[in-house]
Amino acid sequence: MSNPGVWKTWGGRVVDGKYTLRQWLGGSDHSAVFLTELPGQPSKAAIKLVANEGGDGDRQLARWRAAAQLSHPNLIRIFDGGRCQLDNTPLLYFLMEFAEEDLSQILPHRPLVPGEATDMLPPLLDALKYVHGKGFVHGRIKPSNVLAVGNQLKLSADQLAPSTELSSVRRRRDAYDAPETAAGIVSPAGDVWSIGVTLVAALTQTVSFAEEGSPKDPDPPGSVPEPFRGIARECLHLDPKRRCAISEIQARLHSVGRSVPATVSTVSPPSATGKRRSLAVGALAIALLAALIFFFSRGKTGTNAKTPEVPTSSAPAVGPPPKPKAATSDTNIPRKRSSGSQGGVVHQVIPDVSRNSRNTIRGTIKVTVRAEVDASGKVTSAKLKTPGPSRYFAGLALKSAERWEFSPAQAEEQTAATTWLIQFRFRRGGTEASAERVSR
Numbered sequence: 249m250s251n252p253g254v255w256k257t258w259g260g261r262v263v264d265g266k267y268t269l270r271q272w273l274g275g276s277d278h279s280a281v282f283l284t285e286l287p288g289q290p291s292k293a294a295i296k297l298v299a300n301e302g303g304d305g306d307r308q309l310a311r312w313r314a315a316a317q318l319s320h321p322n323l324i325r326i327f328d329g330g331r332c333q334l335d336n337t338p339l340l341y342f343l344m345e346f347a348e349e350d351l352s353q354i355l356p357h358r359p360l361v362p363g364e365a366t367d368m369l370p371p372l373l374d375a376l377k378y379v380h381g382k383g384f385v386h387g388r389i390k391p392s393n394v395l396a397v398g399n400q401l402k403l404s405a406d407q408l409a410p411s412t413e414l415s416s417v418r419r420r421r422d423a424y425d426a427p428e429t430a431a432g433i434v435s436p437a438g439d440v441w442s443i444g445v446t447l448v449a450a451l452t453q454t455v456s457f458a459e460e461g462s463p464k465d466p467d468p469p470g471s472v473p474e475p476f477r478g479i480a481r482e483c484l485h486l487d488p489k490r491r492c493a494i495s496e497i498q499a500r501l502h503s504v505g506r507s508v509p510a511t512v513s514t515v516s517p518p519s520a521t522g523k524r525r526s527l528a529v530g531a532l533a534i535a536l537l538a539a540l541i542f543f544f545s546r547g548k549t550g551t552n553a554k555t556p557e558v559p560t561s562s563a564p565a566v567g568p569p570p571k572p573k574a575a576t577s578d579t580n581i582p583r584k585r586s587s588g589s590q591g592g593v594v595h596q597v598i599p600d601v602s603r604n605s606r607n608t609i610r611g612t613i614k615v616t617v618r619a620e621v622d623a624s625g626k627v628t629s630a631k632l633k634t635p636g637p638s639r640y641f642a643g644l645a646l647k648s649a650e651r652w653e654f655s656p657a658q659a660e661e662q663t664a665a666t667t668w669l670i671q672f673r674f675r676r677g678g679t680e681a682s683a684e685r686v687s688r
Contacts, residue, residue, distance in 0.1 A: 444483025591657030
C-alpha cells in the first residue's frame with residue numbers, strides 16, 4: 249500500500265463483488281481512494297481502501313459501522329464497509345459520499361477571506377456538536393477533511409471514534425492534532441484545538457505558529473482579524489480544560505458581536521416564497537454557503553455576500569458603461585417569431601461578484617440559463633443550458649435567473665407561458681446579461 253503506482257493498476261477491479269474501482273482519486277502511505285458507484289444507482293460514491301495491518305481491523309470496522317448510523321446534513325455519509333483482498337493484499341474498505349473538492353485544494357492558491365471563514369465555521373461547528381452529542385470525537389479536523397458535496401459543506405466521518413477510546417497510535421501527526429494526542433488521548437477538547445488551527449490555516453495558509461516546541465500557548469498571527477483571532481486563541485490552550493466549548497465559538501460568531509465587515513454576513517435577499525432566518529437554522533446555513541461551495545468546486549474563486557436586484561430590463565448592471573444592444577449579439581440563441589406580443593424583461597437580477605473572484609476571470613465567462621416563465625411573468629423553473637467553465641459563476645447565474653420577471657406574453661389575445669434563455673457574461677470589468685424568448 250506504499251506505492252501509488254500499484255494502486256492505480258487496481259482501476260477496473262471489483263471490491264467485495266459489489267464496487268467497481270473507477271477513477272483513482274488519491275492516496276497516502278496506507279490508503280487509496282477511488283471513484284465508484286452505489287449498486288443499482290447512478291450516483292457517484294468514493295471508496296477508500298486501507299491497509300489492514302496491526303490486527304486493528306475489527307475495531308476500525310466497528311467504528312465505521314457506528315459512524316454509518318449517524319446522520320447530519322454537514323457530515324459525510326458512510327454507506328458500507330468491510331474486508332477485501334487485491335493482489336494478495338488484505339484490505340479494509342468503506343464506501344462514502346463523493347466530495348468534489350476539499351479546503352486543502354484551495355489554500356495553496358490563496359487564503360480564505362473573512363467572509364468565507366464566517367460561512368465555513370457554522371456548518372463545521374454544527375456537525376461537530378452533533379458528533380460530540382452522540383458520544384464520538386472526530387480526531388482529524390484539518391483542511392483536507394473539510395469537504396464540498398454539491399452545495400453543502402461537510403466534515404469527513406471516516407475517522408470518528410468513541411470519546412472514551414484511547415488512540416492506538418501514540419503520536420502527534422501534525423499541528424492539527426492536539427498536543428495530548430501524543431499520549432493517545434482523543435477528546436472533544438482535541439477537536440476544538442483542531443478547529444482553531446484549521447481556522448488560522450484557512451486565513452493565513454500557515455500552521456507554523458502551532459508547531460511543537462514552545463511551553464506557552466500558541467499565539468495566532470496578528471494578521472488574523474477578529475473575531476477569528478480571539479476564537480483561535482481560546483481553542484489553542486495547551487491545557488485541554490481551558491479550551492472553549494463549541495457553543496462559545498458559535499456565540500462569538502453571532503452577528504451582534506462579530507467585528508468582520510457587515511457585508512460578509514449579509515444574507516441574500518429572500519425570494520417571494522422565502523424568509524430571512526438566522527445562521528443557526530441549518531437550511532439557511534447551507535444557502536449562505538452556496539458561494540463558498542461553488543468556490544470549492546473550482547478551487548480558485550471567492551464568495552459573495554449578497555445578490556443585488558436591478559429593476560431595469562436593458563442596462564448592464566455592473567461594470568463598464570452600457571454598449572448599444574451588445575447584450576443581443578449572440579447568434580446562437582434561437583429567437584421566437586410571432587405576430588403577438590413577445591413579452592419582455594421587466595425585472596432582472598445581476599450577480600454581484602467579489603473583486604477577488606473577478607480577478608480570476610480571463611476574458612469572458614458566459615453562462616446561459618433556460619427559464620420557464622408562467623403567464624404572469626414569474627420564473628417557475630430554471631436550469632443551466634450552458635454552464636460555462638466555472639461551477640461558481642454558473643451557480644450565481646442560476647440563482648439570479650430564478651428571480652427575473654417578464655411582462656406577460658400575448659398569444660391570440662390571451663396571456664401565455666413562455667421560455668427564455670438568459671445569458672450572463674462575467675468579465676473583470678463587470679457583468680452583463682440579456683434575455684431572448686425561444687420556442688417552447
